[in-house]
Amino acid sequence: MADGSSETKSSNQMWGGRFASGPDAIMEEINASIGFDKKLYAQDIRGSIAHATMLAHQGIISAEDKDKIVHGLDTILSEIDSGAFEFSRRLEDIHMNIEARLAALIGPAAGRLHTARSRNDQVALDFRLWVKEELQKTEKALTGFIAAFLDRAEEHAETVMPGFTHLQTAQPVTFGHHCMAYVEMFGRDRARVRHAIEHMDESPIGAAALAGTGFPIDRHMTAKALGFREPTRNSIDTVSDRDFALEFLSIAAIAATHLSRLAEEIVIWSTPQFGFIRLSDAFSTGSSIMPQKKNPDAAELVRAKTGRVNGSLVALLTVMKGLPLAYSKDMQEDKEQVFDAAESLELAIAAMTGMIRDVTIRADRMKAAAGSGYSTATDLADWLVREAGLPFRDAHHVTGRVVALAEQKGCDLADLPLAELQAINSAITDKVYGVLTVEASVASRTSFGGTAPSEVRKQIAWWRARN
Helix, strand or coil, X not given: XXXXXXXXXXXXXXXXXXXXXXHHHHHHHHHCCHXXXXXXXXXXXXXXXXXXXXXXXCCCXXXXXXXXXXXXXXXXXXXXXXXXXXXXXXXXXXXXXXXXXXXXXXXXXXXXXXCCCCHXXXXXXXXXXXHHHXXXXXXXXXXXXXXXXXXXXXXXXXXXXXXXXXXXXXXXXXXXXXXXXXXXXXXXXXXXXXXXXXXXXXXXXCCCCCCCCCCCCCHXXXXXHCCCCEECCCHHHHHHCCHHHHHHHHHHHHHHHHHHHHHHHHHXXXXXXXXXXXXXXXXXXXXCCCCCCCECHHHHHHHHXXXXXXXXXXXXXXXXXXXXXXXXXXXXXXXXXXXXXXXXXXXXHXXXXXXXXXXXXXXXXXXXXXXXXXXXXXXXXXXXXXXXXXXXXXXXXXXXXHHHHHHHHCCCHHHCCHHHHHHHCCCCCHHHHHCCCHHHHHHHXXXXXXXXXXXXXXXHHHHHCCC
8 A cells, every 4th residue: 555655656746736636637738729719719610610511512511400400509609709718738738629519509519510621621720721811910910001101201202301221320211211111022022922822822721631521512512611712732741731820930930020110219219329210208217226217128029029039930830840741640730830920910000100200300400410410421422423414433433532531521412512522533523412411312313213202202102192
């Protein structure tokens, strides 16, 4: 007796205190997914109703059983929506939780619902429906985000600011033009979302475990009922495919990277050293010890969430990289990554949209900074090419000497006397002063996609017609 008790105690210690009942408790803990896949309940019920309706239409189950199933599933949907439904870890996942409750509600007819399907194609359907809906939400959010940038771009089509390369002042641009750069970025993100929706718009239900079914099902009927373009074309690929989830995470990672770049600029621009923008209290916080501070916490958190989204992509790529066809239980690890990334992306887009609409643009600080660092030097070089006929490399050399002179005298290029400019190159005339201001610089950049206010307004109009 003592030996047996000692052995049991030792065994339980080996398994760990949390799993006092031994291997069964560990298996339940590692196998159960209801803690996260209950998020798919609406998609699971929707898919089951479509499947039951098709089975009855094809004469595989009776119309009476179909009506019982649909009524029972509607009841379960109401129970879950109201919070009255009790989820059980013992039943592993959302599919078995709903099926068990359906049996309790309608009896033996519930057992007919699973005819001609498997949990493999069932979960592929539920998850695909959820991702498709999330992509549609993301498309809508990005459209609103782009609209916010278009409004600010139109408002500041003529607001001059420094353009940067290497975070060093390069050439003057307009803030409207800078906003339109983000319109292009997030426009590409939205295009990727739209392509992903089209790409994954195929219904998995009916592939069964991996080989299809011998029942005379109509997969085109269920695909149409569930809003898919068509059914998938290979049953093995259907149950083993998670490309749609990977594509979602890839899109999310790229969009989060763009959001992070914007967040970084907001953080930099809101510092006293730049002072280009002023954040409202809605998107910033104070310091617990320094009363003068206003911290861009919302932007910083958006920047940080990019790490979560990127991590989710790498995690699922790693899960999928070594799986033989068809389904493996490893694929249960797909959903938490997608759910977390979707939540992070949705929140980040909402926060950044709010910030862009809410932020105060300090045009005076932007203009003052636009002329720093001799940002119109390229305009001088271009003028020497156009007006004096110098080869660009010679003009570049002359401009370098002019910049060196301005540095020596501690003044801007436009403040240098004409005689001193002509001492460097006699072809320079007083007309050169027309290109040395930041306003003249941006106005001259009229090439397609350039920073000239007239060109910025053309691009705004193009995007408004398509947003």
